[in-house]
Amino acid sequence: MTAAPAVLNTDQDFPHHQELVEERLVLWYFIAALTFMVVSMLAGILMGLQLIRHNPLPAVELLSPGRWRMVHTNAIAYGFLANAFLGIMHWVVPRLTLRPCFSRSLSYAIFAAWQLVVLATAVGILLGQAQGVEWGETPVWIDPVALFGLLLVAINFGTPILQTRGPMYVTLWYYLAALVWTFLTYAMGNFVPEYFVCGSSAGAVGGLFIHDLVGLFVTPLGWGMMYYFVPILLKRPMWSHGLSLVGFWGLAFFYPLQGIHHFLYTPIPMFLQYGAVLSTIALEMVVVTVIINFLGTLHGTGGLALTNLPLRYFYTGILFYFLTCLQCALQVTMTFQALIHFTDWVVGHAHMVMFGVFSMWQFGAMTYLIPRIFKTDWYSPQWCEWHYWASAGGLSVMAGDLILAGLFQGWSWAALQPWDASIRLSIPFWSVRIVAGLAMFGAQILFIVNFYLTWRKSLRVGPERAVSPSGNSATA
Amino acid sequence: MTDEPAAYRTHWLTWLFATLVLVPTILGFANKFLDLVLVVQGDEDGAFAVTPIVNYLLATAGFLCLFVWTATQGAFQNLDEPSHSMMENEHRLDQQT
Incomplete structure (x- = not known):
């Protein structure tokens, strides 16, 4: 922890944006993300046509609907969301920490390796090698490679974050936690049910994995970027940084046991099922703190959420987030x-x-x-x-x-x-x-x-x- | 950088929501821990539930340690300071371009 203070006072010491952000890599990640988005949506459309009995590719085993569906979900999670988040992190982390990522070469190597992992996953699924874990269908031979890649990502972004001195901004808390959580969640979901436990216990771990992938990989990366972009677009700090930390720590303590709510009415012990239900409902309080904070930040400048397109995207997402969490609290009963x-x-x-x-x-x-x-x-x-x-x-x-x-x-x-x-x-x-x-x-x-x-x-x-x-x- | 009423509002709001979040968390945690003890003591059918619970306990213990360490480092002394320094740094980075 020997590094730049939160604010550097002299212009000579202050780094330049060009020294910090590898803009070309940000663009490459966006291009990769949008490419996989197209693949995922095409697979979704094919699956949708199958449901209304208009399968355009009947009797082609490699393109059977069950496989499209897995390509659809995996391409969106690991191809679109992960790539876009990595690109955004290459902009946000260096600007917040005032330090570049650990290694520029490593950044490019991770980019190339991640595209290979996602492509290999798609090919593996189409060839019928999917692993029997929902959202963890990556073929088993890819899992160690993907996990190693996640470790490299953690090193590349974690290094500048850990070098910051003094109280950290909430975005960095979310990002730091996501780097650790994603690695652990991926390992838990892809290795524990495959090699260590079976039956209902494997089901329970699978439930944790499904939901932790949303709550401990996507959610912290999503909220992390929101706490960065919304204040700079509104040109005002968050309404309450303290409240944002309540949201972060609430997520950390509430989320890990929620996943079992995917397996209600199963042989999993009822106290675990009820525990998952209660922690899901309780998370609503955490969600409310986050929503209040973002509405408080917008207070007095609400028109900007209509006229400024990026802000409109962000606040539309917040509205959907509130709706999904409200829906979640109801549907887990x-x-x-x-x-x-x-x-x-x-x-x-x-x-x-x-x-x-x-x-x-x-x-x-x-x-x-x-x-x-x-x-x-x-x-x-x-x-x-x-x-x-x-x-x-x-x-x-x-x-x-x-x-x-x-x-x-x-x-x-x-x-x-x-x-x-x-x-x-x-x-x-x-x-x-x-x-x-x-x-x-x-x-x-x-x-x-x-x-x-x-x-x-x-x-x-x-x-x-x-x-x-x-x-x-x-x-x- | 912050005026007094805003700082006061932040202070009590933070404590209010922290209480709202932490009290049910602690109660829920204690309840689940008691269930775990009961399972381990006698219910053979439910013994496999130990895997997800141990998973949860490990994750929570890690974050509890991190939380305590963070508090001892003074991260919760001036809660809004990181937010203001972030804005200032962003402004300076944008001015360069």
Whole structure:
């Protein structure tokens, strides 16, 4: 812990942005993330077509629907979210710590290795080598490589964070914890059920893994970036940094036992199931502290959340986050679970979390950072607006549609209707889901084209000017 | 850097929410720990539950140690200072470009 103080007083000592941030790598991560987003959404659309009985690739074993589904989930978790988070961290961590990452060469090596891991996972899944753990379908031979990669990521980002002196900003707390948690969670989910325990115990660990992947990998990285980007876009510090620390420590103590709520009504002892239910409901209090803090920070400048596109992405994600957590507190109760378990309610909930919250936040960060890195405004701010509305609108329709479908399916099963009856009543909902999914997919294609044309524009005209750090370059 | 009313508000709000979060956490933790002791003492059918609980205890113990260490390092003395220094550093980095 011998390093730069939180604020360096002399200009000679103060590092330059160019010395800290490897901007090219940030862009590369975004390109990789968006590429895997396209792959994931294509797989999702194929699966959606299968559900409405229009499988475009029948009788092709390598592209059977069960495998698409795993490509869809793994590509979004490890291909899109992880890549985008790594790119954002390459911007945020050096600027917050005023130190570059541990090693520039290591940063590029991690980038290349991570793309190989995700590609190998996709190929392994398509070849039928998936591991039998939900969200942990990475073939077993990839697991040690991925874990080693996560260790390198922890070293690369952890070094500058640990070198900061004095009280740390909350983003760095979240990032530091995420680096440790992700490594441990990945090891727990991929190795413990595979090699050490079996039966219900393996199920319980699998439940922890599913939820910890969301709560201890994606959530801290997501909130970490939010605590960084929102204050700098609003040009004011967080309403209460102390309250943000309550949120962080609350997450640390509440989250680890929640996952068993995925296995209610199973042979897992009831006290564990009730413990998971209670800790899930209790986490709502932590969520409320976080929401209050972000609303307090916005207080008096609410109009900016409408006119500033990156901020609009961030606060839309916060709204979805609140909704998903509220939904979570309800759906983990035993009564509610009896109705919605195995239904499309859960699928709607998962899409609202992964796309409505974390993907929206990452789109907001990309919308803000890409013109800053290219030093030119977006090629088409209007297309950025379309990207937002089609993404947010499509997701709202899809999540609402699936949540409603889940209720109908649950009631159909509870009424002891034949299985076919629940399929027939689901077809209209699944048809709407395809339309919403196509709108979301179209939005991403538009964003990628805009990204490409913005790059071409930056080559053509050179740096136009220093793009405003307020993020207004995406406002039409 | 912060005015008195804001600092006072931060102080009592932090303690209020910390209490709201910590009291149920401690109660829940004690309850689960008691269940673990009962399982280990006699319920053979539920013995496999030890795996996830030990998992949780290890994670929580780690964070408890980190929390205590952080408190002893003075991280909770001036809660809003990191927020202000972050804004100042960002401003200076942006001014360079």
